[in-house]
Amino acid sequence: MTARFRSTRSLVFALGATVLFVAPLHAQDASLAAPVSAPVVAPESQPAVQTRTGPTMDAATIAVKNVSSELKAPAPAAGKYYDQGTKLMIVGGAAILTGIVVGGDAGHAISIVGAVVGLYGLYKYLE
Numbered sequence: 001m002t003a004r005f006r007s008t009r010s011l012v013f014a015l016g017a018t019v020l021f022v023a024p025l026h027a028q029d030a031s032l033a034a035p036v037s038a039p040v041v042a043p044e045s046q047p048a049v050q051t052r053t054g055p056t057m058d059a060a061t062i063a064v065k066n067v068s069s070e071l072k073a074p075a076p077a078a079g080k081y082y083d084q085g086t087k088l089m090i091v092g093g094a095a096i097l098t099g100i101v102v103g104g105d106a107g108h109a110i111s112i113v114g115a116v117v118g119l120y121g122l123y124k125y126l127e
Contacts, residue, residue, distance in 0.1 A: 085125025092118020 082090070095114025099107040 083125070085121045085123070085127070088121025088124060089118050090121075092116070092121055 092114045095117060096111050097114075099109070099111030099114055101107070102110060
């Protein structure tokens with residue numbers, strides 16, 4: 001290649017990059033060009049609620065606090081109970097891993113059975 005062609009190619013590349021990157025840069029400056037109005041603050045129509053400040057006896061306790069009888073029982077943890085399809089997929093995955101660890105012909109058989117159980121679990125889950 002000639003030196004003139006290389007320098008022309010570099011110049012064309014630089015101009016092309018400049019054209020591609022100028023538009024996004026102007027788009028970022030568009031928010032600054034628009035006039036910014038002051039935020040509108042609604043007048044308070046209700047009196048301010050006084051909150052207690054400073055230390056309280058509730059915050060000073062270290063031991064277990066007394067629970068009032070008005071509190072409701074906690075809801076059961078979500079995701080703790082699985083349907084049949086999910087259980088079968090878990091058992092199938094465990095059987096596949098067990099078959100891999102055992103190895104040999106018996107391991108292959110355990111892995112194949114685990115795959116079948118896992119696929120059946122997936123079928124039941126998607127049903």
